[in-house]
Amino acid sequence: MAYSFDFGLVVSGEYGEWLRQGLLTTLHISAISIVGSLLLGTLVAVLRLSRIKPLVWGSAAFTEFFRNTPLLVQIFFWYFGSYSVLPDFVNEWLYKRDFEFAAGVIALTVYTAAFIAEDIRSGVFAIPKTQLEASRATGLSFLQAMRYVILPQAFRIIIPPLISQFLNLVKNSSLVMAVGVMELTYMARQIEAYTFHGLEAFTVSTLMYLSISLVISFAVNMYNKRVLKIAPR
Amino acid sequence: MRKVVKLLALSLAMLVLAAPAFAGKLESIKAAGVLKAGVKDSQVPFGYVDEKTSKIVGFEIDLMQALADKLGVKLDVKPVTSATRIPMLTQGDIDIIAATMTHKKEREDQIDFSITYFQTGQKLLVKKDGGVKTVADLAGKKVGSAKGSTSEQNVKKAQPECTVVSFETYPEAFLALKQGKVQAVTTDESILLGLKNSDEKSGDYEIVGEYISPEPYGLGMVENDSDFRDFVNLTLMELWETGKFQTMYTKWFGKDTPNYIPLDWKLELWP
Numbered sequence: 198m199a200y201s202f203d204f205g206l207v208v209s210g211e212y213g214e215w216l217r218q219g220l221l222t223t224l225h226i227s228a229i230s231i232v233g234s235l236l237l238g239t240l241v242a243v244l245r246l247s248r249i250k251p252l253v254w255g256s257a258a259f260t261e262f263f264r265n266t267p268l269l270v271q272i273f274f275w276y277f278g279s280y281s282v283l284p285d286f287v288n289e290w291l292y293k294r295d296f297e298f299a300a301g302v303i304a305l306t307v308y309t310a311a312f313i314a315e316d317i318r319s320g321v322f323a324i325p326k327t328q329l330e331a332s333r334a335t336g337l338s339f340l341q342a343m344r345y346v347i348l349p350q351a352f353r354i355i356i357p358p359l360i361s362q363f364l365n366l367v368k369n370s371s372l373v374m375a376v377g378v379m380e381l382t383y384m385a386r387q388i389e390a391y392t393f394h395g396l397e398a399f400t401v402s403t404l405m406y407l408s409i410s411l412v413i414s415f416a417v418n419m420y421n422k423r424v425l426k427i428a429p430r
Numbered sequence: 431m432r433k434v435v436k437l438l439a440l441s442l443a444m445l446v447l448a449a450p451a452f453a454g455k456l457e458s459i460k461a462a463g464v465l466k467a468g469v470k471d472s473q474v475p476f477g478y479v480d481e482k483t484s485k486i487v488g489f490e491i492d493l494m495q496a497l498a499d500k501l502g503v504k505l506d507v508k509p510v511t512s513a514t515r516i517p518m519l520t521q522g523d524i525d526i527i528a529a530t531m532t533h534k535k536e537r538e539d540q541i542d543f544s545i546t547y548f549q550t551g552q553k554l555l556v557k558k559d560g561g562v563k564t565v566a567d568l569a570g571k572k573v574g575s576a577k578g579s580t581s582e583q584n585v586k587k588a589q590p591e592c593t594v595v596s597f598e599t600y601p602e603a604f605l606a607l608k609q610g611k612v613q614a615v616t617t618d619e620s621i622l623l624g625l626k627n628s629d630e631k632s633g634d635y636e637i638v639g640e641y642i643s644p645e646p647y648g649l650g651m652v653e654n655d656s657d658f659r660d661f662v663n664l665t666l667m668e669l670w671e672t673g674k675f676q677t678m679y680t681k682w683f684g685k686d687t688p689n690y691i692p693l694d695w696k697l698e699l700w701p
Contacts, residue, residue, distance in 0.1 A: 377595035393540035
């Protein structure tokens with residue numbers, strides 16, 4: 198009568214292969230989105246710190262919009278909503294490709310970038326304003342001052358919140374299954390549907406998420422310690 | 431790692447074992463005076479909420495009512511999803527599952543199934559002018575489906591050259607078809623029919639192809655309760671032999687309904 202556990206079923210054979218494929222897709226989509234969101238987030242933060250008003254307003258609107266709407270809605274927006282905005286021939290071109298994956302990457306990247314931009318901005322605020330003034334006085338442009346003086350210091354300070362954003366991104370990536378991307382959670386669900394052994398499939402996938410998160414935390418903390426020579430306080 | 435897995439498994443197992451152990455289902459149902467059935471609440475016409483009465487009605491509900499009548503108890507229907515139905519059954523929250531569930535060998539491991547009470551097969555829903563008429567035409571194209579269904583692997587086996595995109599629900603897959611993101615939606619013909627009829631321009635779409643796979647539906651019951659399973663199976667056969675089953679079928683799938691599917695199969699009858 199009670200549930201009979203069979204972990205062998207979900208870690209080997211066909212279903213083990215499904216989980217492996219799902220894990221690879223999760224890693225793939227997370228890696229692209231982490232790099233993308235870091236770049237986009239930095240750009241948005243710098244624009245918002247600039248003196249050019251339209252850029253400041255634009256980046257502020259970007260941040261507030263994407264930070265304050267649910268990610269699942271955004272995923273549907275990029276996937277289904279783009280249909281009426283883009284011209285037909287662009288749609289046709291897109292749909293012949295892996296548009297599901299692309300929509301997932303865009304949604305994750307843009308959503309996380311909004312949070313990262315805020316983290317970077319607060320990091321920059323933590324650097325005394327006099328440093329920017331001093332760099333400008335030595336003849337550096339705003340962008341040069343940012344690049345060589347302010348951002349390198351700011352990034353050190355915000356490594357802990359950045360790790361949180363990356364970990365959130367990895368976990369949030371499970372939402373892209375809503376538009377049919379076959380990542381880890383999707384595969385666990387699929388095994389549940391086929392075998393009714395859902396508890397095992399979700400236990401294994403949970404452990405996989407846990408491992409990815411721990412590896413990311415460990416790697417960034419090591420970078421922090423070894424390269425930036427900052428011990429966590 | 432292995433230790434953690436074992437520990438997790440152990441604690442989960444204890445949780446499940448802690449559920450009250452029951453004597454025979456038949457006795458416990460009679461003692462409680464109510465048959466608790468897990469059904470779908472949005473699957474026209476198997477089990478769905480009727481707009482006028484706000485009650486769950488459908489072919490599967492009628493079947494459950496017949497079972498309850500035979501037992502002389504009241505019927506209590508509870509909506510289930512593919513994720514909740516198995517835990518609810520093993521924990522005793524429901525006595526039986528009637529939720530368009532395909533009987534598969536691999537699923538036998540967790541629960542027992544009744545004899546087949548509904549037979550359908552997987553087909554394709556396509557745009558009339560979309561150029562897809564058979565499964566063979568799907569080569570290099572995308573086909574939409576819903577998660578938790580068995581349709582995905584079946585269509586992949588029938589046409590390895592196609593890409594399957596699985597959505598949360600069938601209406602989303604249908605939207606993807608309308609927008610041209612997928613060239614077909616595939617699942618059981620009975621479900622496709624309901625989907626097609628839900629659209630204002632249902633004439634623009636058609637259901638095509640040979641059956642990709644047979645989909646026999648079975649009622650789900652807890653493992654190793656042979657008395658209850660026999661009761662369910664024998665009641666189904668009795669319903670067929672007295673013609674009540676056919677009347678029920680005609681009510682939901684007959685010519686006068688929008689969900690017309692001819693009854694071209696026979697219930698398995700033991701001599």
